[in-house]
Amino acid sequence: MKQDLTWGWAFGCVAALAIQAALMVLVAPWFAGWVHRLAGRLVGEPRFPAGGRWQEIWHQFRRPSLYGRQDGLNGVFCALALVLAVLACGLVPVFTLTMPGFPAPGMLLVCTILVAVGVLLDLPQAVQEASAAQQGCAAIVADALLLPVLTPVLLLTGAHDLVAFLGRLHVLSPITEGAPYVLAGVALFLATALARRDEQTASATLSGPDRAMWLLAADCMQMCWVTLAADVAWAGSLAMPGESGAENWLTQCVEGLGLWMFKLLVASFMLAVLRMALLPAGRRARVRLGAIFLLGVLAWQVTSSHVAAPPSEPENHNVEDENTQGYSTEPAPEGEPS
Secondary structure (H helix, E strand, C coil): CCCCCCHHHHHHHHHHHHHHHHHHHHHHHHHHHHHHHHHHHHHHHHCCCCCCHHHHHHHHHHHHHHHHCCCCHHHHHHHHHHHHHHHHHHHHHCCCCCCCCCCCCCHHHHHHHHHHHHHHHHHHHHHCHHHHHHHHHHHHHHCHHHHHHCHHHEEEEEEEEHHHHHHHHHHCCCCCHHHHHHHHHHHHHHHHCCCCCCCCCCCCCCCCHHHHHHHHHHHHHHHHHHHHHHHHHCHHECCCCCCCHHHHHHHHHHHHHHHHHHHHHHHHHHHHHHCCCCCCCHHHHEEEEHHHHHHHHHHHHHHHHHHHHCCCCCCHHCCCCCCCHHHHHCCCCCCCCC
């Protein structure tokens, strides 16, 4: 039975949110570097180690920024993108949920923040000239259309917040009752898997701290999409506070952290394989939006049909009792024919 939200559990939830946000920000560049290195191994190209991503970010932070005529607002775009990306890292559960009654966002808010991060990352390229501006504007349109395309997935959450929604999925098996939500998780995964940006082109005009913030925000956004997709596909790995004592909750948090690492490892192999597909940016955006929409519609239809199924009518036992009276195994009373 779940406990009420007390001051102790409230401080525990705040500490868990801070740890999860810091963990995602720290792991995001390592994850991006590992995916980049793994993709290079698959195609036979030498790549930098996974830790080279953090080295590049720190190197860019120490360099001065160079601005052109159209680069006056690039610092503002990158700073806002990084702030929203770190905020999203604090809203997406990693290894534990929060107590019932603790403030929690909805799926729509989390997806809106992540889409806003993607749009802000496209703006430095969109304010340039010639073909670079066209590619940037096309990327903005593709990212802006992502939220309407995710409408079937958002309908699965209903009016519940993200924690209540994942808590409801916690007891469902991903093979039986939770199978439609696995499709929804795959749709969210494709949101980042097929949204790979050409960093050399998208951030070509950035330098110094602006480029460092752009890279870190892009890595945090990818980490949030991957973690959110993994949570929706399989919420059983998340710890449930309040159902037992604090010691059992901490044990579940450690187990959830290990399972999160395992899910990231699986996601990295899937991302590396998908990056081997050489598609133009326009066609990749169309395939991305179409696949997400179709998977979302399929998941929503399966779930809504399962929920809206009419209850089975109770069987009429009267006819059966009348038909089986002659086959009763009880002995007949004395004086009556059996």
